[in-house]
Amino acid sequence: MQSIANINIFISFTEILTQMKKQGETTIHDIARKLNIAASTVSRALNNNPIISEPTRKLIEKTAKEMGYRPNTLAASFRTKRTNMIGVVLPLINRHFFSSVISGIEEVAYSSGFAVTISQTNDNFEKEEKIIQTLFSNRVDGLIVSIGMQTQTFNHLKLFSDKKIPLVFFDRVVEEIDADKIVVDDYRGGFIATEHLIEHGATKIAHIGGPLNVKIYKDRLSGYKDAMNKAGLPIDENMLIHNSLTREDGTNAIKKLLLNEEKPDAIFCANDTTALSVIIYLREHGIKVPDNISIVGFSNEPFSELVTPSISTIRQPGFEMGKKAAELLINHIKQKEQHTSSQTIVMPTELIVRESSGRD
Amino acid sequence: MQSIANINIFISFTEILTQMKKQGETTIHDIARKLNIAASTVSRALNNNPIISEPTRKLIEKTAKEMGYRPNTLAASFRTKRTNMIGVVLPLINRHFFSSVISGIEEVAYSSGFAVTISQTNDNFEKEEKIIQTLFSNRVDGLIVSIGMQTQTFNHLKLFSDKKIPLVFFDRVVEEIDADKIVVDDYRGGFIATEHLIEHGATKIAHIGGPLNVKIYKDRLSGYKDAMNKAGLPIDENMLIHNSLTREDGTNAIKKLLLNEEKPDAIFCANDTTALSVIIYLREHGIKVPDNISIVGFSNEPFSELVTPSISTIRQPGFEMGKKAAELLINHIKQKEQHTSSQTIVMPTELIVRESSGRD
DNA sequence: AATTAAAATGCAATCGATTGCAAATATAAA
DNA sequence: TTTATATTTGCAATCGATTGCATTTTAATT
Numbered sequence: 028m029q030s031i032a033n034i035n036i037f038i039s040f041t042e043i044l045t046q047m048k049k050q051g052e053t054t055i056h057d058i059a060r061k062l063n064i065a066a067s068t069v070s071r072a073l074n075n076n077p078i079i080s081e082p083t084r085k086l087i088e089k090t091a092k093e094m095g096y097r098p099n100t101l102a103a104s105f106r107t108k109r110t111n112m113i114g115v116v117l118p119l120i121n122r123h124f125f126s127s128v129i130s131g132i133e134e135v136a137y138s139s140g141f142a143v144t145i146s147q148t149n150d151n152f153e154k155e156e157k158i159i160q161t162l163f164s165n166r167v168d169g170l171i172v173s174i175g176m177q178t179q180t181f182n183h184l185k186l187f188s189d190k191k192i193p194l195v196f197f198d199r200v201v202e203e204i205d206a207d208k209i210v211v212d213d214y215r216g217g218f219i220a221t222e223h224l225i226e227h228g229a230t231k232i233a234h235i236g237g238p239l240n241v242k243i244y245k246d247r248l249s250g251y252k253d254a255m256n257k258a259g260l261p262i263d264e265n266m267l268i269h270n271s272l273t274r275e276d277g278t279n280a281i282k283k284l285l286l287n288e289e290k291p292d293a294i295f296c297a298n299d300t301t302a303l304s305v306i307i308y309l310r311e312h313g314i315k316v317p318d319n320i321s322i323v324g325f326s327n328e329p330f331s332e333l334v335t336p337s338i339s340t341i342r343q344p345g346f347e348m349g350k351k352a353a354e355l356l357i358n359h360i361k362q363k364e365q366h367t368s369s370q371t372i373v374m375p376t377e378l379i380v381r382e383s384s385g386r387d
Numbered sequence: 388m389q390s391i392a393n394i395n396i397f398i399s400f401t402e403i404l405t406q407m408k409k410q411g412e413t414t415i416h417d418i419a420r421k422l423n424i425a426a427s428t429v430s431r432a433l434n435n436n437p438i439i440s441e442p443t444r445k446l447i448e449k450t451a452k453e454m455g456y457r458p459n460t461l462a463a464s465f466r467t468k469r470t471n472m473i474g475v476v477l478p479l480i481n482r483h484f485f486s487s488v489i490s491g492i493e494e495v496a497y498s499s500g501f502a503v504t505i506s507q508t509n510d511n512f513e514k515e516e517k518i519i520q521t522l523f524s525n526r527v528d529g530l531i532v533s534i535g536m537q538t539q540t541f542n543h544l545k546l547f548s549d550k551k552i553p554l555v556f557f558d559r560v561v562e563e564i565d566a567d568k569i570v571v572d573d574y575r576g577g578f579i580a581t582e583h584l585i586e587h588g589a590t591k592i593a594h595i596g597g598p599l600n601v602k603i604y605k606d607r608l609s610g611y612k613d614a615m616n617k618a619g620l621p622i623d624e625n626m627l628i629h630n631s632l633t634r635e636d637g638t639n640a641i642k643k644l645l646l647n648e649e650k651p652d653a654i655f656c657a658n659d660t661t662a663l664s665v666i667i668y669l670r671e672h673g674i675k676v677p678d679n680i681s682i683v684g685f686s687n688e689p690f691s692e693l694v695t696p697s698i699s700t701i702r703q704p705g706f707e708m709g710k711k712a713a714e715l716l717i718n719h720i721k722q723k724e725q726h727t728s729s730q731t732i733v734m735p736t737e738l739i740v741r742e743s744s745g746r747d
Numbered sequence: 748a749a750t751t752a753a754a755a756t757g758c759a760a761t762c763g764a765t766t767g768c769a770a771a772t773a774t775a776a777a
Numbered sequence: 778t779t780t781a782t783a784t785t786t787g788c789a790a791t792c793g794a795t796t797g798c799a800t801t802t803t804a805a806t807t
Contacts, residue, residue: 054763065787070764080785097546100524101465102763106792110461112525120489120505126481133507137514142521144504145480147493154497161502164460165472186457303693333663335695414793425757430794440755462793466762748807755802761795773784 053096062090073098104166112142113356114162117173118150118199123328124345125173128197131349132171139357141168150175150271159183169193169356174201176238176271193359197352198343199241200371207355208371209348213243216341216376217250220295220323223339223378225258227321227385229293233266235280235305236297244269247297247325266291277304292320293384299324299331302338306383322383336382344374413456422450433458464526472502473716474522477533478510478559483688484705485533488557491709492531499717501528510535510631519543529553529716534561536598536631553719557712558703559601560731567715568731569708573603576701576736577610580655580683583699583738585618587681587745589653593626595640595665596657604629607657607685626651637664652680653744659684659691662698666743682743696742704734 055069062069064083072079072087079087104110113136117125129145136143144167148155155175162170163186170187173196181201187194188204197209224232234251237244248267255262265287270276277300284291296302302324309316316322316336324331324340331338351372359367415429422429424443432439432447433456439447464470473496477485489505496503504527508515515535522530523546530547533556541561547554548564557569584592594611597604608627615622625647630636637660644651656662662684669676676682676696684691684700691698711732 052763055765056763066764067766067788068786070766071786074765078785083785098524099465099526099763100521101461101470101526102792103765105459105461105465105794106763106765108792120480121483121486123481129480129507130509137517142518142525143506146503146505147489149490157497158502161460164458165502166459166461330690330693333690334693412793415795416793426794427758427796428756430796431756434795438755443755459793462762463795465764466793466795468762751804751806753802753804755800757800758798760797762793765791767790768788770787771785773782775780775782777778777780 052099053091053094054099055096058087058090058094058096061094062086108166110166110168111140112144112165112167113353113360114159114165114167114170115143115145115172116148116155116158116162116170117145118148118175120145120147122326124198124326124343127345128173128349128352131346131351132353133349134346135350135353135357139353141357148175150177152177152179156183159186163187163192167192168360169195171195171197171352171356173197173199174241175199176241179240193356195352195356195359197348199243202242205369207352207359207369209352209355209374210243210371211343211348211374212376213246214250214253216325216343216378217247217295217297218254219250219376219378220325220339220341221251221254222258223380223384224293224295224321224323225254225260227293227317229321230260231263231266231289231291232260232293232295233284233291234268234295234297235272235277235301236267236269237272238269244297251295263289265289272296272298272301274300274304277301278308281305281308290320294320294322296322296324299326299328299338299340302340302383303330303334306334306336306338316383317385321385323378324383327379332381339381339384340379342377342379348374412459413451413454414459415456418447418450418454418456421454422446468526470526470528471500472504472525472527473713473720474519474527474530475503475505475532476508476515476518476522476530477505478508478535480505480507482686484558484686484703487705488533488709488712491706491711492713493709494706495710495713495717499713501717508535510537512537512539516543519546523547523552527552528720529555531555531557531712531716533557533559534601535559536601539600553716555712555716555719557708559603562602565729567712567719567729569712569715569734570603570731571703571708571734572736573606574610574613576685576703576738577607577655578614579610579736579738580685580699580701581611581614582618583740583744584653584655584681584683585614585620587653587677589681590620591623591626591649591651592620592653592655593644593651594628594655594657595632595637595661596627596629597632598629604657611655623649625649632656632658632661634660634664637661638668641665641668650680654680654682656682656684659686659688659698659700662700662743663690663694666694666696666698676743677745681745683738684743687739692741699741699744700739702737702739708734 055066058069059066069087072084115132120126133143146158152175155178181204184201184204188206194206196206200208200210236248239245252262268280294305302322305322306316314320324338327340327342331340415426418429419426429447432444475492480486493503506518512535515538541564544561544564548566554566556566560568560570581592596608599605612622628640654665662682665682666676674680684698687700687702691700
């Protein structure tokens with residue numbers, strides 16, 4: 028009788044052990060033990076390594092499913108030093124352009140077996156630094172970045188380029204760092220926007236632009252200037268305003284422009300948000316758009332076609348940029364070795380004419 | 388001479404070794420070796436464990452910085468089973484409501500030392516499943532979720548609730564799963580929206596709603612019905628349409644409603660997107676809003692106040708919901724043990740009256 | 748100087764999956 | 778049947794940080 032009691036005790040112990048296991052996770056070792064094979068075989072089978080015979084693989088897969096096995100990516104990533112994860116860092120996800128880029132990135136990444144983790148910096152430098160440090164510590168396989176407006180030093184990004192971790196910039200790129208870049212033809216965008224205003228008879232064209240340490244805003248300004256020069260129009264410094272392009276900045280900018288001795292008869296805004304502020308302000312003050320002042324924005328935010336008057340703007344192919352960025356990045360990740368020289372891809376911009384510049 | 392040559396060879400070997408090390412990463416073992424101490428001491432020092440004396444900590448920190456040490460979060464997470472990462476899964480990041488929620492989550496998470504990884508499902512069930520599997524495999528410490536419109540089975544989410552991994556739902560919640568939930572008072576939102584239309588003299592009020600398997604849309608519909616009943620107005624089944632609430636769905640819905648024998652004199656739309664479609668369609672067909680038909684939307688998307696006529700709508704406190712969700716989640720993560728009973732937090736909704744329902 | 752307590756540091760196992768190489772088994776050829 | 782070859786599977790080390798427990802060092806007390 029005593030031995031039976033012992034057996035019972037033994038059984039309940041194993042039950043407890045099983046129970047405890049259930050608390051934690053099933054590992055390949057649990058599967059291996061159950062099937063009386065080696066963990067390495069289980070690992071290979073679950074990774075579809077052709078070196079494992081069909082019957083064993085089938086058996087292992089079946090058992091894994093039965094036991095509710097979930098791979099511990101953390102362990103695998105730690106061992107292989109590959110996370111199959113790409114990080115996306117950008118200023119603000121709630122901008123149509125940026126979320127289009129994200130969709131493009133996701134499309135390519137998911138179909139290549141990569142997960143995507145998205146972070147927004149809110150154009151805050153400290154947050155950008157912290158996020159990028161975290162992504163590095165989490166050992167993402169690569170990074171797709173559009174920097175913030177305040178960002179003027181790049182050590183956090185050099186961390187990646189120095190260590191040869193694939194890095195791709197888009198839109199707001201860092202010229203000082205050698206990496207692939209996907210940009211839009213901002214110069215041409217600024218040029219055709221301004222030229223369009225000129226063609227409609229404007230001669231005193233103001234520009235509300237972004238901070239000049241950011242290349243895209245510098246380029247848009249250059250486009251504006253060249254179009255002015257080409258038409259033989261003078262560039263009045265009082266007509267140039269640079270700020271952070273928020274709703275509020277836009278309102279302040281138009282207020283200031285209207286205080287000028289010479290009022291503008293057209294404004295080229297470096298984004299749609301400021302164009303919107305300007306339009307609303309002018310509407311509230313009885314100044315007709317486009318009759319008195321015509322406006323062109325930049326980016327083609329969805330609201331641009333909804334507001335009255337609808338905003339003429341420059342379209343940027345966000346989705347395509349995202350796809351391209353992800354393709355380049357994944358390419359680099361896969362052929363780790365040879366660091367092919369970096370390329371910069373320039374996507375076309377396109378003018379969309381709407382009411383704010385006088386559709387005709 | 389020969390010995391000197393040997394020394395030279397030796398030196399160049401160590402140089403090569405150093406070089407090779409530089410390729411890889413500095414680890415706590417490298418630091419320990421350099422300082423002739425144990426790796427455990429380094430680990431403790433860098434984690435500010437008070438058991439390490441001040442001088443040693445200082446020395447270690449200094450050396451770590453000099454050697455360019457970057458913690459390998461992967462290794463630490465693997466060992467401790469804590470990633471300090473919370474996953475956020477939602478249908479679409481490019482919706483003002485959702486991105487407000489994200490900002491709220493981030494605010495709380497970052498200040499508590501958690502990283503946030505954001506994923507969008509595009510209301511696609513397979514993608515939602517895959518994302519959540521991936522987040523589980525990556526062992527996030529907790530999950531904040533708003534499910535997709537197509538989601539009707541919940542095994543992917545049970546994965547978390549079964550394993551007692553903290554889980555918080557917001558907005559589009561799953562009733563069947565026992566977890567904390569943050570919702571808006573959708574019922575009341577539907578009620579006050581409809582009542583508002585009634586007060587403005589409407590009697591034939593249509594409703595364009597979402598799929599009824601999603602609780603928020605069911606609640607908005609209930610609010611609508613109760614307001615109608617309270618006013619003694621009949622509910623005409625022909626006035627009720629349910630779809631996925633896209634731009635296109637909205638256009639189709641208004642077309643269909645206008646084919647009814649009895650045309651509606653007001654429409655309560657379950658989101659602003661369909662309200663927008665309706666307004667644009669009516670504008671294009673010469674039907675005056677709000678004179679002929681008045682409209683109320685839901686969510687207070689930014690475009691709602693920009694379009695002409697501006698859209699009356701229901702405000703949802705996205706940012707606060709996000710903060711609350713993160714607080715609850717992090718609370719759970721920290722006091723892992725006692726599973727306090729789940730709570731559902733209901734946030735207030737608020738009517739914003741604009742032109743589309745006749746401001747007065 | 749001897750004893751004891753407290754403070755600081757070190758040892759070594761551990762987490763779960765992967766992988767080079769060795770061993771065992773099955774299959775084919777002699 | 779034996780040998781050679783191909784096919785499967787197993788062994789054991791490894792990745793980097795953490796942590797319970799043991800050991801050493803320092804300080805305090807008698």
